[in-house]
Each structure stands twice: as C-alpha cells, then as structure tokens.
Amino acid sequence: MTTKIKDINPYEMAVKQLEEVAKFINLKSSVLEYLKHPKRELIVSIPVRMDDGSVKVFTGYRVQHNFALGPTKGGFRYHPNVNLDEVRALAMWMTWKCAVMDLPYGGAKGGVAVDPNKLSLSELERLTRRYAFELIPIIGPEKDIPAPDVNTNPQTMAWFMDTYSMAVGYTSPGVVTGKPIEVGGSKGRVEATGKGVIFVLTELLSKLQKDIKNMRIAIQGFGNVGSNAALEAYRLGAKIVAVSDVSTALYDPNGLNIEELITFINTSPGKQLINYPHYSKITNKELMELDDIDVLIPAALEGVITEDNADYIKADIIIEGANGPTTPEAEKILLSKNKIVVPDILANAGGVTVSYFEWVQDLQSFFWEEEEVNKKLKKLITRAFEKVWTYANEHNVSLRLAAYAYAVSKVAKALELRGIFP
Numbered sequence: 548m549t550t551k552i553k554d555i556n557p558y559e560m561a562v563k564q565l566e567e568v569a570k571f572i573n574l575k576s577s578v579l580e581y582l583k584h585p586k587r588e589l590i591v592s593i594p595v596r597m598d599d600g601s602v603k604v605f606t607g608y609r610v611q612h613n614f615a616l617g618p619t620k621g622g623f624r625y626h627p628n629v630n631l632d633e634v635r636a637l638a639m640w641m642t643w644k645c646a647v648m649d650l651p652y653g654g655a656k657g658g659v660a661v662d663p664n665k666l667s668l669s670e671l672e673r674l675t676r677r678y679a680f681e682l683i684p685i686i687g688p689e690k691d692i693p694a695p696d697v698n699t700n701p702q703t704m705a706w707f708m709d710t711y712s713m714a715v716g717y718t719s720p721g722v723v724t725g726k727p728i729e730v731g732g733s734k735g736r737v738e739a740t741g742k743g744v745i746f747v748l749t750e751l752l753s754k755l756q757k758d759i760k761n762m763r764i765a766i767q768g769f770g771n772v773g774s775n776a777a778l779e780a781y782r783l784g785a786k787i788v789a790v791s792d793v794s795t796a797l798y799d800p801n802g803l804n805i806e807e808l809i810t811f812i813n814t815s816p817g818k819q820l821i822n823y824p825h826y827s828k829i830t831n832k833e834l835m836e837l838d839d840i841d842v843l844i845p846a847a848l849e850g851v852i853t854e855d856n857a858d859y860i861k862a863d864i865i866i867e868g869a870n871g872p873t874t875p876e877a878e879k880i881l882l883s884k885n886k887i888v889v890p891d892i893l894a895n896a897g898g899v900t901v902s903y904f905e906w907v908q909d910l911q912s913f914f915w916e917e918e919e920v921n922k923k924l925k926k927l928i929t930r931a932f933e934k935v936w937t938y939a940n941e942h943n944v945s946l947r948l949a950a951y952a953y954a955v956s957k958v959a960k961a962l963e964l965r966g967i968f969p
C-alpha cells in the first residue's frame with residue numbers, strides 16, 4: 548500500500564498496546580514482563596533452487612508468542628518487508644485474538660521475506676516446502692498450527708501439509724489449516740475472515756440502530772480479506788464505493804459491482820485493479836480519506852492509519868480487517884473524534900475461528916456442511932462482540948481496550964494457574 552510503514556515498529560506498537568491494558572487491569576508487573584517476550588523464535592535460511600539453476604537464500608521466521616491456553620496458532624505470510632519484529636507483533640496479536648474468541652490456542656505467526664510475485668509457481672513450491680521442513684521441530688497438530696496470511700493461500704497450505712506428512716511418514720492434515728477442501732480443508736474457510744469482518748459490522752450497526760443497507764463502505768486491500776468482506780457486504784445491500792490494491796483504488800459514488808470485480812480479478816492475468824476498465828481511479832490515500840463514506844475497512848497491512856493521516860479520516864466506523872492497521876497514536880486521534888474502531892483481534896477473528904473448526908474436523912476426520920460452519924462462526928463472533936461491547940460500555944473504554952482487557956486477563960489467569968516452570 549502507498550502509506551509508508553518504515554517508521555513504525557509493529558512489535559513496539561504491540562507492546563505499547565499491552566502496557567496500556569496492563570495499567571488498566573492492574574496486571575502484575577511480573578506477568579506483564581512475561582507476556583512482552585515471545586516464548587520461542589526461530590529464524591531459518593531457506594535456500595531455493597531457482598528455475599535458471601541459480602540458488603537464492605531467503606530468510607524465514609516463526610514466532611510462538613504464548614501457549615498458556617493451548618497449542619499456538621497463526622498464519623504465515625510472504626512479503627518483502629517481513630522481519631522479526633513484525634512477526635513478533637503478529638504472533639502477540641494472535642495470542643489476544645484466540646483468547647478473545649475463547650479458542651483453545653495460544654498465538655504464533657510466521658513469514659518469509661520474499662516477493663512471491665517474482666517467483667514462478669515451482670520456485671514458490673520449493674520455497675514453501677523448505678520453509679515447512681525447517682519448521683518441523685517446532686510445529687505439529689498439538690504444538691503449533693500454521694495457516695494462510697498475506698500472499699499465502701490454500702495451495703501453499705497443501706504443499707506445507709504434504710511436506711510435514713512426508714517427513715513424519717503419515718498424512719497429518721491437522722498440522723496446518725486453510726487447506727483445500729480435498730485435502731482436509733474446511734468448507735467456508737476461504738471466505739471466513741471477510742465474512743467475520745461483516746458479521747462484526749452488522750452486530751455493531753444493530754447496536755447503533757443502523758442498517759447495513761444504508762452504509763457506504765471503502766475497503767483498503769482486495770486480497771482474501773478485503774474481497775470477501777466486500778462481497779459479503781455487497782450481498783447484504785451495502786454500497787461499496789471504493790476498493791484498492793497495491794496498483795490503484797477504484798471509486799464510484801454510486802457503488803461498485805463487487806461480483807463483477809471479483810470475477811475480473813480471478814480471471815485477469817495481472818490480477819490487479821489498475822487493469823479494470825471501469826470506475827474512477829484514485830490513490831490509496833484518497834480512499835482512506837473519502838468524505839462520503841460511513842465505514843472504512845483497512846484490510847491489507849499494518850501501520851496504515853498513523854498520526855499523519857488519522858485526522859483526515861472521515862468515516863465514523865473503522866473495522867480492522869488487517870492486523871495492526873492503526874497505530875496507538877492514531878487511535879487516540881480517532882477516538883477523540885468519537886469514531887468507533889473495532890480492533891483487529893475481534894474484527895478479523897473469523898479466519899482463525901474457522902481454522903479452529905478445520906483443525907477440530909481434521910482431528911475427528913468428520914467434516915461439516917458449510918451451513919454449519921457459518922452458523923457456528925456467526926455464533927462465536929456474536930458472542931465475542933457482545934462481551935467486548937458490554938465491557939466497553941460498562942467501563943467507558945474503547946473496544947480495543949475492552950477486547951484486550953478480556954484477552955490479557957484470560958491469558959494471565961491461565962499463566963497464574965499453571966505457574967512458572969520449574
């Protein structure tokens with residue numbers, strides 16, 4: 548995305564958010580100290596034989612933040628800017644996300660510093676397989692379960708599962724989630740994060756006595772999360788007036804036809820919005836600052852709403868489809884202008900929730916219909932939203948502080964019960 552994230556260290560941002568909630572819930576300083584530090588970090592070199600015979604070496608990461616509540620869970624991404632502090636922050640956010648959703652997991656995240664668009668399909672497969680192989684000592688259905696994230700998808704997960712299975716000598720579908728349905732994936736997993744974003748939005752709107760049909764929405768990012776959120780909201784009758792990807796943003800005050808756009812993206816060779824022949828092209832910055840929208844959904848990368856642009860955001864509601872899109876300083880500005888920010892750990896938790904369903908189905912070798920998946924997803928998201936909304940209103944705090952207060956207290960309680968080894 549166009550907003551530069553060079554000055555923002557996501558891990559510092561995550562620690563700042565944790566410190567703020569620690570103060571609010573009077574968390575013991577020893578527990579705070581414990582939670583600031585990831586439990587385990589692995590950095591690996593991934594040599595890949597390229598199609599032309601040369602060898603390139605990429606750096607891969609896996610950080611397991613905390614496993615007080617269960618095995619660790621979280622996706623892995625392919626992006627040139629991946630670095631240890633980013634993965635640490637994303638792992639910590641997964642701990643809170645799983646806790647706020649009451650999933651029996653701790654948090655983890657992984658990534659490889661690579662631009663996947665510069666690799667052929669077979670190079671990507673070799674990269675994925677070597678990365679998976681390097682992680683074997685620390686992953687497994689009972690240890691740490693990866694999943695898709697930015698620029699990784701069901702095919703990536705199938706390679707990952709196969710590599711792990713080859714190494715252990717039997718097929719182990721539960722080692723990773725977000726797989727294709729044919730190899731143990733769950734119905735509804737691909738759409739789950741985007742759907743969850745819109746479930747959260749509709750819950751919020753019902754509290755505000757508003758109807759999604761009257762909402763004008765802009766979505767930054769048109770990958771798995773952005774496109775599925777757009778589609779869900781579009782089908783519910785909302786007007787999606789703008790969407791963007793790395794190439795451009797498309798804008799039409801009368802609303803975009805999301806079904807046509809998705810068909811275009813899925814069938815066009817470049818898969819970029821800039822090649823779409825209709826609608827006005829605006830910049831990502833203009834999209835964020837549109838004045839004719841009610842809802843802004845950042846659904847790409849972290850650190851896109853900062854103190855530099857927070858003042859210019861006109862939407863009253865910000866739903867964090869991405870992880871960590873709003874810096875703590877920017878959130879203060881938004882809250883001072885009475886905007887409602889639904890935090891990432893709640894807003895985008897639909898993905899990991901259906902990942903949990905997938906893992907449960909894999910462990911039981913018993914698979915559910917899509918209807919059942921979606922019903923259960925809606926139930927868990929609604930339950931979590933209610934909890935956070937009520938806490939925020941009772942304590943007169945932001946939805947983020949409320950979600951964090953619940954999640955951090957829950958992890959702290961588990962730590963206290965388990966005690967510190969030895």
Ligand code: GLU
Nearest residue numbers: 621622694696898899902
């Ligand atoms: N990468 C997604 C997230 O940030 C999904 C993680 C998962 O399914 O484990 O929540």
